[in-house]
Amino acid sequence: xxxxxxxxxxxxxxxxxxxxxxxxxxxxxxxxxxxxxxxxxxxxxxxxxxxxxxxxxxxxxxxxxxxxxxxxxxxxxxxxxxxxxxxxxxxxxxxxxxxxxxxxxxxxxxxxxxxxxxxxxxxxxxxxxxxxxxxxxxxxxxxxxxxxxxxxxxxxxxxxxxxxxxxxxxxxxxxxxxxxxxxxxxxxxxxxxxxxxxxxxxxxxxxxxxxxxxxxxxxxxxxxxxxxxxxxxxxxxxxxxxxxxxxxxxxxxxxxxxxxxxxxxxxxxxxxxxxxxxxxxxxxxxxxxxxxxxxxxxxxxxxxxxxxxxxxxxxxxxxxxxxxxxxxxxxxxxxxxxxxxxxxxxxxxxxxxxxxxxxxxxxxxxxxxxxxxxxxxxxxxxxxxxxxxxxxxxxxxxxxxxxxx
Amino acid sequence: xxxxxxxxxxxxxxxxxxxxxxxxxxxxxxxxxxxxxxxxxxxxxxxxxxxxxxxxxxxxxxxxxxxxxxx
Numbered sequence: 151x152x153x154x155x156x157x158x159x160x161x162x163x164x165x166x167x168x169x170x171x172x173x174x175x176x177x178x179x180x181x182x183x184x185x186x187x188x189x190x191x192x193x194x195x196x197x198x199x200x201x202x203x204x205x206x207x208x209x210x211x212x213x214x215x216x217x218x219x220x221x222x223x224x225x226x227x228x229x230x231x232x233x234x235x236x237x238x239x240x241x242x243x244x245x246x247x248x249x250x251x252x253x254x255x256x257x258x259x260x261x262x263x264x265x266x267x268x269x270x271x272x273x274x275x276x277x278x279x280x281x282x283x284x285x286x287x288x289x290x291x292x293x294x295x296x297x298x299x300x301x302x303x304x305x306x307x308x309x310x311x312x313x314x315x316x317x318x319x320x321x322x323x324x325x326x327x328x329x330x331x332x333x334x335x336x337x338x339x340x341x342x343x344x345x346x347x348x349x350x351x352x353x354x355x356x357x358x359x360x361x362x363x364x365x366x367x368x369x370x371x372x373x374x375x376x377x378x379x380x381x382x383x384x385x386x387x388x389x390x391x392x393x394x395x396x397x398x399x400x401x402x403x404x405x406x407x408x409x410x411x412x413x414x415x416x417x418x419x420x421x422x423x424x425x426x427x428x429x430x431x432x433x434x435x436x437x438x439x440x441x442x443x444x445x446x447x448x449x450x451x452x453x454x455x456x457x458x459x460x461x462x463x464x465x466x467x468x469x470x471x472x473x474x475x476x477x478x479x480x481x482x483x484x485x486x487x488x489x490x491x492x493x494x495x496x497x498x499x500x501x502x503x504x505x506x507x508x509x510x511x512x513x514x515x516x517x518x519x520x521x522x523x524x525x526x527x528x529x530x531x532x533x534x535x536x537x538x539x540x541x542x543x544x545x546x547x548x549x550x551x552x553x554x555x
Numbered sequence: 556x557x558x559x560x561x562x563x564x565x566x567x568x569x570x571x572x573x574x575x576x577x578x579x580x581x582x583x584x585x586x587x588x589x590x591x592x593x594x595x596x597x598x599x600x601x602x603x604x605x606x607x608x609x610x611x612x613x614x615x616x617x618x619x620x621x622x623x624x625x626x
């Protein structure tokens with residue numbers, strides 16, 4: 151049997167080639183479809199094509215990271231994220247949409263293999279998320295969702311079913327859907343090998359159900375409200391995350407680390423609401439979002455977001471947005487474990503994402519519609535800054551292009 | 556939570572009295588008034604938050620599934 155490091159490198163090379171092949175082939179396939187004639191009723195026709203490229207620059211520190219300089223390690227990473235969306239009509243009643251995001255991530259801090267062996271400095275992922283909608287009769291829409299996600303050490307498949315009904319002359323819509331996910335992954339632990347040793351793969355699953363109601367309140371006002379529940383089971387940890395052990399009072403020096411440990415069940419709930427108000431006098435739109443989340447890890451979170459869209463010309467608008475999020479920690483979060491009280495079977499995590507914090511986000515975007523040759527083209531450029539009160543900053547620059555056929 | 560439910564119920568009751576016909580929906584047809592304004596941007600934004608906050612999922616998407624970076 152080959153050593154683990156060689157096996158890891160070989161698996162990563164195979165996965166990287168596969169993902170890059172898919173990323174190259176997909177746009178070519180989409181381009182070929184876009185040139186196909188769409189005159190007859192039963193011919194496939196591309197109706198909408200979106201593409202977006204985003205670059206993420208993250209910096210910060212978290213106790214789960216071993217990337218140094220101290221027990222609170224670096225969380226620096228960069229992400230290049232091209233994404234594609236395609237909407238195609240098969241016939242009058244059947245429509246398909248496909249979303250394909252690709253992530254190319256430098257993950258020196260989060261990837262335990264990098265920390266221990268420098269076997270890889272990047273991680274690539276790709277997702278195919280396909281939804282087929284069937285509309286019959288006119289007010290009823292059934293949808294089937296299916297797809298998969300590939301990472302070099304991780305595979306996931308998902309499928310779902312949805313139903314939506316238009317009510318009151320299309321003034322209201324009620325929609326519900328149920329989704330299932332199965333994840334299979336190699337549990338690379340915080341010390342570079344499989345954790346526990348010999349454990350070739352771990353699994354987890356999730357079931358998710360949602361109910362959503364949207365309602366037109368006036369010629370300029372729309373509201374939407376929703377509730378969703380997710381039940382997870384299996385190995386829920388991020389396997390390479392570690393918890394400092396035997397530290398001084400300031401957690402600046404520690405004797406060692408251990409792997410994080412979670413309960414193997416989690417029930418999540420979220421209520422959400424949206425109010426969208428168009429203001430004709432100023433040619434602007436105000437959107438207010440609110441979300442309340444709670445789960446059985448004792449997390450309670452409130453999220454508020456406000457967006458203002460302002461048309462500068464009939465073909466261009468700017469958007470300003472602000473988002474605030476507050477959460478308390480999971481009940482087993484800690485900066486470090488005391489050796490005296492150490493219970494190896496007790497849940498524990500030092501993941502900064504699961505701590506108590508406030509998160510703020512401000513963003514701006516410029517959208518321009520251009521319309522040559524009776525086709526609609528749209529380009530946009532945006533910037534977002536996300537920062538947390540526990541040492542994390544993410545800057546996102548994005549560039550988008552859309553075409554309606 | 557009870558307040559939120561109250562708001563939802565109130566809006567549902569009030570909205571029952573209003574019907575906006577198709578030809579009166581000029582403003583509602585504006586791209587900025589759609590339930591989702593930019594699908595790819597919203598998906599990327601949700602992914603950013605889902606991977607960095609403990610409160611992901613439950614609203615139209617599951618957490619802990621479909622991605623190796625969930626919380």
